[in-house]
Amino acid sequence: MGKQLEGQIALITGSSSGIGAAIAVAMGKAGATVVVNHHSDKSLKGAEEVLNTIKAAGGNGVIKQCDTSNEEQVKQMFAEILAQFGTLDIAVANAGIQQDASFLDMTLEQWNKVIATNLTGQFLCAREAAREFKRRGVQPERSRAAGKIICMSSVHEVIPWAGHVNYAASKGGVKLLMQSMAQELAPYKIRVNSIAPGAIKTRINEDAWDTPEDEKKLLELIPYGRVGIPEDVAKVAVWLASDESDYVTGTTLFVDGGMTLYPGFADNG
Numbered sequence: 001m002g003k004q005l006e007g008q009i010a011l012i013t014g015s016s017s018g019i020g021a022a023i024a025v026a027m028g029k030a031g032a033t034v035v036v037n038h039h040s041d042k043s044l045k046g047a048e049e050v051l052n053t054i055k056a057a058g059g060n061g062v063i064k065q066c067d068t069s070n071e072e073q074v075k076q077m078f079a080e081i082l083a084q085f086g087t088l089d090i091a092v093a094n095a096g097i098q099q100d101a102s103f104l105d106m107t108l109e110q111w112n113k114v115i116a117t118n119l120t121g122q123f124l125c126a127r128e129a130a131r132e133f134k135r136r137g138v139q140p141e142r143s144r145a146a147g148k149i150i151c152m153s154s155v156h157e158v159i160p161w162a163g164h165v166n167y168a169a170s171k172g173g174v175k176l177l178m179q180s181m182a183q184e185l186a187p188y189k190i191r192v193n194s195i196a197p198g199a200i201k202t203r204i205n206e207d208a209w210d211t212p213e214d215e216k217k218l219l220e221l222i223p224y225g226r227v228g229i230p231e232d233v234a235k236v237a238v239w240l241a242s243d244e245s246d247y248v249t250g251t252t253l254f255v256d257g258g259m260t261l262y263p264g265f266a267d268n269g
């Protein structure tokens with residue numbers, strides 16, 4: 001049997017670190033040619049390490065720098081991908097940030113920055129991907145779908161999060177962005193889904209698990225009894241991008257060790 005994503009081109013935004021990096025490596029191992037998107041000069045080194053890991057495992061890919069919240073840069077990145085590879089099969093809108101502040105102190109700048117990266121950036125990348133998927137249509141030798149879009153959401157698309165209203169609002173927005181895109185794009189055989197991670201060990205949430213005390217406190221929220229790792233999410237992303245999940249669209253897959261099961265109620269509330 002061939003690899004699940006053999007012959008397909010996959011863009012993963014924000015894949016120079018964390019969850020995106022793990023998805024890039026996993027999709028490369030699954031046979032996809034991977035476009036490793038990174039944000040700025042500072043993240044080039046991370047992107048190079050990711051591409052080296054993919055190549056060392058026998059895979060292939062390229063690096064593209066782009067601020068995914070910038071329409072011109074997103075259009076330019078897609079133009080380059082299409083010029084280089086002719087088309088695209090998988091788009092993972094993963095890039096995201098946190099800029100935390102209490103609601104009373106949150107500045108408009110903090111609000112705008114997070115919404116621009118986490119929500120508008122996903123809109124821009126998904127739109128360019130969907131345009132290409134619709135143009136090309138289904139080619140059965142590539143995949144049963146014309147294209148696959150995976151949005152990186154969070155348990156905070158459903159769990160309110162004081163001190164992080166910009167982040168929670170962005171992920172709540174991703175939920176209905178994803179579902180509305182899925183509804184509109186299904187007739188074109190474009191599948192759109194979200195992954196909602198719980199607590200995954202990356203730099204975005206380092207201060208929640210970097211000491212034993214912090215990790216113990218965090219584990220109170222996780223019935224399954226361990227903090228997640230990026231590979232937990234990457235495996236799910238490969239499945240969602242593959243034909244194994246061909247009848248799955250418009251769904252959020254929670255990868256959270258049960259964080260959304262309201263563990264506070266486990267002992268009679």
Ligand code: NAD
Nearest residue numbers: 014017018019039067068094095096154197199200202204
């Ligand atoms: P991370 O900080 O390692 O990854 C975020 C990536 O996005 C970085 O590589 C960063 O350079 C990139 N990025 C930021 N702004 C960008 C922009 N404008 N253009 C392009 N790239 C940009 O953290 P992570 O945990 O891997 O986060 C990845 C995604 O997973 C985010 O969307 C985050 O909200 C989501 N998430 C993470 C967790 C977790 O526990 N780690 C939980 C739920 C959701």
